Amino acid sequence: MRQRPFAISSVSVSELTLGTWGLSGDGYGPVSEQEQNRVILRARALGITGFETADIYAAGAMETRIGALLGADTEALIITKVGTDIGSQPPRKRFEPSWLRECIERSGARLKRNVLDMVLLHNPSVQTLRKGDATGLMRELHAGGRLRSWGVSAGSAEVAEAALDEKTPALQLAFNCLWASDFRRLQERMRETKTCVMARSVLAHGLLCGFWPGEKVFSETDHRSRRWTPDELKRRLHQLDAIRPLVRNEVNSLRSAALRWVLNHEDIATAVIGPRTVSQLDQLVRDIGSGPPYLPEDSLSGLEMRMQDFGAR
Template identity: 50%
Template structure:
């Protein structure tokens, strides 16, 4: 497993990370605890040392699970996210220091770590970023030696840019071949700040695997049932045509092309994967390939094809 620097931090992390939202059962429906353990153990076996989670995933169960599975596993790194008050009905975002302190202490206990590697604010709004208090609190945790790095999991380029102006160590953004715009928009800010970048939604929730037909239906407890209208879904499927010329030589599938697109971006510290089975994880690790992931000419041609199909690059 190749390593990359996590931006200006001193951490060297695997370029593939294991994301745990899908394993929590929150986004795609139930998954057995046995399979969750198997996926985490397999990730360790193939050399993945970076694990991405949040205090809301399974209402803390994914943090607790990582705390158990990673004990004694050697050098591993955990990214967790805080900023949602699950005690409220419905849950609401809270980034005041009092809530963040309680949330961090609970996460730290579940993760069973004296020092948490990376803590991110979980999808704050631009308005929430206007207050300096949340990031100041995380800076205090870092200065106290309780965390190694801090930052923001951003839902937009505007939020990411605000975080980078406040000199965060790490940002997390959705980044994939059909949603490249946010990272590309803040690329200059990332380079100037030296922040590490975690790329999530690498396969666009499975869309970029290229296995779906236009009449595909999702179960009601699968978030994808509400993510796209039927017309939007059909449009996205048509946009996959832009990636098909990449499937040649050792790029053996659309899934491989999509993953390599992310890894080809030198700003990305790690691509956060979301497999729900050992088989899915093994496919992704196998198809990630080696540098150069995609040729520069292939990326330039892809950008032109995406623009022709209505994708903002």
């Protein structure tokens, strides 16, 4: 597994990071505990060193599982996220320093780590970031040695911009062939500030695998049942035709093309993948091939134009 520079000096991270939202059973539907363990251990065996989670995934159980399997593994970089109170009804975002401090204590205990590799503020608002006390706490914990690094998981370009104003060392953003505008808008600034950029949702929640029929129906426990209207989904599936020309020679699937397209951006530190089974994980690791280059230059020419023609830019 190839490595790229990370937000901690002299430390690199695997170009694929295992994200654990889907694996936790939240978001897409249940996954057995055995499969969760198998995926985490298989990822590590395949050379993955980045493991991404959140204190709320499976109400803390995913952090506990990662702590049990990887807490003592000094090569594993564990990235967790805080900023949601699931004890309140309905759950609410909370970023007061006293609450964040408690969350980070609990995460450290579950992950079996006194020093945490990276903690991200989990989808804060622009207003929260502008206030400065949440980022101030992160800086304080970093200076005190409790956090090796910190950052912000941003739900929009505006939030990412506010995080950069607060000099965040790391940003997590949705970034894929169909959703590139936030990254593009900030790319130059992130490069100048040497921000560690972690791309998530690199398969657009599975859409970029290109397997779904036009009438795809998701179960009620799957977040995708609420994400797209039937018309929106049809429009998105049609846009996949703009990407299909990338599938040739060793790039043997749309999924591979989509993953390689993300990794082809050298400003991305790591692509946070979301497999829910060992076989999905194995496929994704095979999909990235032996690059760079991940995609031949000539197959990229014309992609942006095609994306525009298909209304995806």
